[in-house]
Each structure stands twice: as C-alpha cells, then as structure tokens.
Amino acid sequence: MIYTVTFNPSLDYIVSVEDFKLGLTNRTSSELMLPGGKGINVSTVLGNLGIESTALGFLAGFTGKEIAGRLDQMGIKNGCIWLEEGYSRINVKLKSIDGTEINGQGPEIPEKKVEELMKQLSALGEGDVLFLAGSIPSSMADDAYQKIMEMLDGKGIRIVVDATRDLLMKVLPYHPFLIKPNNHELGEIFGVELKTRESVVPYAKQLQKKGAQNVLVSMAGEGAVLVAASGEVFEAPAPKGKLINGVGAGDSMVAGFMAGYMEKEDYLHAFHMGIAAGSASAFSENLATREEIASVYEQITK
Template identity: 30%
Template sequence: MKTITTLTINPSLDKSTHFAGLIAEQKIRCGKPRYDAGGGGINVSKAIAKLGGVSKCIFTVGGSSGELLEELITKEGLQSELIRTKSWTRENFIAFDSETQSQYRFGFPGNELSPAERDEILQKVNTLQTDYLVISGSLNEGLATDFYQQIAQIAKASNIKVVVDTSGEPLKKVLEAGVYLIKPNIGELAKLIGVERLELPEVEKAAKQLIENKSAEIVVVSLGADGAILVSHDETHFVKAPKVEKKSTVGAGDSMVGGMVWALSQNKTLKEVIQMGVACGSAATMNEGTQLFKVEDVMRLLKEI
C-alpha cells in the first residue's frame, strides 16, 4: 500500500443550514447550523478515510475558526500536521432552501499568508516522505499564482507523484512543472489548450495534447452529470455517471479525487481508478451539506458502473 499526503493551503470552516423561502429585506430564519472541516485537500483526506485508507493531512490554521477546524479534524480521526498562521481560517456558508430545493454556496477568500508562513509550507513539502501528494483547492489572497508550481517542483525532486485539483492560473502554472494527475472539467481543459470550448468527442485528443506536452501523465476530465474520462499515454476510459437523486454538489469533486487516489494507492488499474472516482463523486451528491459520501452508496454505485 502506498502512502498519501494532502496539502490544503486555504482550508475553510464550512457552516451549512436550511431555510424556507428567500425574501429580500426580510429576516431569514435558519435551522441549526452544521459545521464541517472544508477545503480541497482536507475533503480528499476525509474521503480516503471513509474508504478505509490513511493519509496525512497538512493544512494551515489560524484564529478561533481555525481552532474549531482543528477540533473537527481531530474528531474525524485524520492524521494531521498543522501550519499555524496569524490570519484566521476563512469560513464558507452553504444554505439550502427547502421551498425551492435550491442550494446557495457562499465562499470567502483566504487571508494573506506571511513570507515566513509561505516558507514553512515549502519547507514541509521539502521534508515530505510520501508516494502521492495531493495539492487541492484555491490559493489565499496575495499568494503568487506559481505557488503550486513551486510545491510541485519540490515534491517531484523527491520522486513524489503530484496530484493537482485546482483551476485558473494556478493550474496553468503548475502544469509547467509537469505533474502526475490533474482533474479539470471540460471548460477548464478547453482553456488549458487555448480554445474557447470543447465538445465531448474532442476531449480525448485535448487531454492527449497535455500528456504529449508532459504537463501531466494522467488527465481526468470531469463531465458533471455525464461522468468522467480518464486519459493516459496508453489508455482511455469513459465512465458514465449513475443516475442518483442529487441533493448537493459540495465536495463531489474532492470525493472523486479521494476515490481515485485511494484506488491508485491500492495498485488498482486505471479503469478501476476512474470507476471508483465517479462512484465517490456521484455518492457525494446524494447527501446534503458538506458531509461527502456514504461508503454503502459508493459500493452500490460501483456495481451499477
């Protein structure tokens, strides 16, 4: 079994609740809030734990919101390593309207990190001993867009397989370092190869372009409700998403990454890797709020897939 480490530079304390009817200028009565530890890498570690795997979860933490985040991670039983920051950990807010069945997601930016805090993150990566490093989520305000690229270069020098799930300029930059696996959606893939849009039949060719450029060894393209395509140098696998009753999309992408990295660590075939990823991502949409998936749902969906 191979070892996994996740890195979350910009984690969040996620607060979710229910309300009935959104009316401007009126006080909206909400249900009792639920608190969850959030942020890309943290969610990936939670997903891996749900599947019976183990990962080390490295994340920044600061202020009283950070203390609650730390407490939630401890309750989850995750192996963790903290990077203390002067700035408070950000909070996100998710609200579900029971009248319209609509979900509203409010994400706040992460506060700036000091130069010393940035150096501590890079130093931690420099001393890592792991087979896979999952870099997931957004960057804090003020961080250079090549920060993930710097991390990937350090990790690659130690022969660590780098898995990246981010978007925009940070994703573009990190591909200059060349990583093991990326998970763009079809719109992000189009931007990466410099076209306005891609149709489904064009996805494999576009992904192969990134592989030939040595940007990534494996490209997994998320197609939302249609499923996902995994492309490597020698293989292509399309997995159609099973039909489920969708309640929330929060954490679906992170669940997918967690499922895939867990399968990779278990030496599964690439076909099994994408099947597990789609099963975990689909199962996550069956639950409200930010609680990811139930393992029994994953196992049932895997049989359908």
Template identity: 40%
Template sequence: MIYTVTLNPALDYFMNYEELALGEVNRTGKTQISAGGKGIMESRMLSLVGAKSKALGFLGGFSGQYIKDFLNENQIDSDFTEIEDLTRINVKLKSQENETSLDAAGPKLQESEINHFLEKFDHLKEDDIVVFAGTIPKSLGEDFYERLIAKVQKQKATFVMDVDGQKLLDSLPAHPLLIKPNREELEAIFETSFKNNEQIIPYGQKLLEMGAQNVIVSMAGDGALLFTNEKVYFAQGIKGELKNSIGAGDSTVAGFLAEYSQSKDPLLAFRQAIACGTSKAFSDDMPSRAFLEEIYKKVNISEVK
C-alpha cells in the same frame, strides 16, 4: 503516504432554505458546520475508503481550531501550520433550485509561518503522493505552487494538481500524476465549448501531450472521461438524487488516489473515483461506506478509443 495540501482551508457554514430571496429576511430550516477546503475534503474521503493520508496547510483562530478538532475526532491525521490570522469562514446557501457559495478571502500569512510550512516538504519520500488542492492566499504569491512542486520533485515524490485555470496549465510541464478539470473548466482553459463527449476527447488528449500523466474530465450527471497515455474511457452517469455537489470533485480525486496508490492501475482507480464522487454528490455530507459500495456496483465504464 498521501499528503493533501490545503493552503486556504475554510470553516464551511451550510444553510438550507425552501426558497431564497435576495434583499429579504430568509429563515433557514437546517444548518451544518463542516471542515472545508478541497484537500481537507480529499483527506475525509481517503479516510472513508481506508487510505492513510496526512492533511497539510495553514490554520488559525477559533475557526482553524474547529477544523483541527473536527479532523482529530474523525481520526484524520493532520500536520497544519499554526498562524496568527483567522482561518476563513465560507457560507454555503442551498435552496430547492440553487446552490450558492459565499467564499471569504484567505488569511494574511507571516514569513515565519510560510517557512515553517515549507520545511515539511523536506521529509518527503519517493513513494509519497502530494495533492495540491484549491486556491492560494494572496500573501503566498502567484508562484507558490511552483515552489512546492519543485520541492516535491527534489524529493523524487509524485504530485497531483487539483486546481483550475492557469495554475493547472503551469503545472503540466512537471508531469502531475493526475488532473481533474470539469467540462466547464476545460472549456475555459481552451476558450471553446462542447456539445458532446466526442468534442472533449481531443482536448483531454491535449492535456496529456502538455504533460499530465492521467486526466479525468468530469461532466456532472453526464458521466466522466478518463484519459491515459494508452486509452480513453467513459464512465456513464449514475442516476440518483443530487443532495450536495460541494466536494464531489475532491472526492473523485481521492477515490482515484486511494486505489492508484495501491494497484497503480488507472482503470481500477477511475472506477473508485466515480463511486466516491457520485456517492458524495448523493449525500448531505460524506456518504456511508455501505452507500459508497452500493454506488461502486453501479459504475459502468467502457473504452472509447
């Protein structure tokens, strides 16, 4: 079983504008409400490609109930811990030129709620994969991911780290199955900048040396690199109309896990990852299965070294 963990889920409110001007009244032509949070997005993509998953995290209030109902309606299994506080609401603004995300802070969690959530990890099995995704509410403390990783390791299960910055680095000694920094996140981690793909390669390999089992570095329309202990692969960017980049990275992780959990082949998993991430970026919300398969046929991967 694949478990996705979203500690700080959100109700995402999308608003689309022809033009967006700060300090003025802007009237939207199109709005959409969706269940948000990196792990939730990963569960949605896993469901689309036919992989079973269970979404974990904290939900509370009317916004939390909306997310729970949304997942139920889409036949996505979940086991969220109910909380007294309200699940946050994020506003996503999109104009012809820019995408802007206004993200709220996370809820305040009670100790009893946290303990109830932690108990769920006592039932993991060796073949389970747990995906830790996104930010942490302040009330959980900065070391909460480390606590969760320790519980996963105690059960001899596997974990994936879909976070950025120091929390990503802190997880590497525990050997995550996969990490997926984008180019900008990689530059921030190593305090450098890249002018071409060749300059990225030593840093992707450095993340392997630091403990990651597989590394995907995404570069938006310029493609992506996969680093394994044996090889480095490059997936060319696929041309198409960018409609909604939010969730594309999460979908990339989900695509990788959907295939890897079955075949244990990182190259096949990389192909599925690129198809899922790209088709998501080219769709207003989730892609259709037919469109995903169309994009899959266009994935072009070559060995770099």
C-alpha cells in the same frame, strides 16, 4: 504516506432555508458545520474509505481551533501550521439554493510561514502521495504550486493537482501524476466548448503532451473521461441518482481515483472508483461514506 494541502481551510456552515427571501430575516430548517477546503475534503473522503492522510495548510484564530478539533474527531492527522494573526475563514453554503455560497477571505499568510510549509513538504519522498487542491490565497505568490512541484521533482512522489487554468498549466512541466479539470475548465484552456465525452479526448491528450501523466475530466451529468498514462482512454456516463449536494464532488472524485489506483494500480478500477466517489458525494447530504461509494461502484461496474 498521503498528504493534502489546503492553503486556506474553512469552517463550512451548511444551511437549508425554506422559501428563502432577499431582504427579510430567514431562519434555517437545517444546519451543519464541517471543516472544509478542497484538500480537507480529499482527506475526509480518503478517511471514509479507511485511508489515512495528513492535512497540511494554515490555521488561525478561534475558527482554526475548531477546524483542528474537528479534524482530530474525524481521525485526520493535522499537520497544519498555526498563524498568530487573523482567523480561518467561514464559508456559508445555502443548500436550498443549489450552488449558492458565500466564502470568507481567510488570514494573511506571512512568507516565513510559507517557508515553514515548504520545509514540511521537502521531507516527502519515494512512494508518498501529495494532493494540491484549490486556489492560492492573495497573500501568497501565485506560483506556489509550481515551486512545490519544482522542489519535489524527481523524488518519486505522486502529485495530484486539482486547480484551474493558469495554476494548472504552470505545473504540467513537472509531470503531475493526475490532474482533474472539468470539461468547462478544459474548454477555457483551449478556447473551445466541450459538451460530449468524445470531444474532450483530444484536448485531454494535449495536456498529456504538455506533461500530465493522467488526465481525468469530470463532466457532471455527462459523466467522465480518463486519458491514462498507459495510453488507454476510458469514458463512462454519469451514474443514475438524484443530485442533492454538488459541493465536494470533484474533491471526492480525485480521492476515489487515487484510492482505487493505490489499491490495484489498475486505471479502469481507479476510474470507476473516482466516478463512484464523486457521484456518491453528489447524491448525499455530505461527503460520501464507504458504503455509499461501494453502492455507486456496483452500479457502474455491473
């Protein structure tokens, strides 16, 4: 079974505003509401590819009920733990000004609820896949990913970690199956600037030496690089297309990679599926559909 963890899920309110003006009343020209958070994005893309997953995390309040209802409509199994106080956050994403977001804080997560999640995760076993994606809320200990991986170490679970700097470095000793820094995050870890696909390879290999099995580096318009557990290195330029919405592209990439790997256990196919899913989401209004991913995959591989 596949599980995704989103500690702080959101209700994403995605709007377009023509000619946005600060200090004045602006009216939307389009709007959309979706369940969000990096793990939920992964579950969404997996679902679009026909792969079942269970979303884990915490929900609260009227927004939490809406997220739960939308997960159900999308066919995503909901294993989220209910919090008695607070409400799940609302994130406002302004499409007409690319990359502009206002993200809510989310509810306080009591220690007993964290323990409940750990109990859920302790039931995972051989052959399961677990995605740990995104930041850790301030109400939780910042070593949460480390504790999860320590608990699951040696159980034959493929764990994917999509997190930044310190969170990422702390989990490497537990040999995550896949990590996905972008070139800027990889550069920050080592104090260098990485602009070309060739330049990221030695630093990705260093993360392998520290414990990661596979290192997938996304580079936006420059493409992507995979340093695989097999010792192979794959690199590819970005597919051609118009950037419409960068939100969720990285989550789509890790979902596509694992979908491809589970299908054939072939790193090149998984790499191409990762690029196709990430790019297809960037080229579309919402997270990529199966048809959109297939179209980009065909462009990459022909």
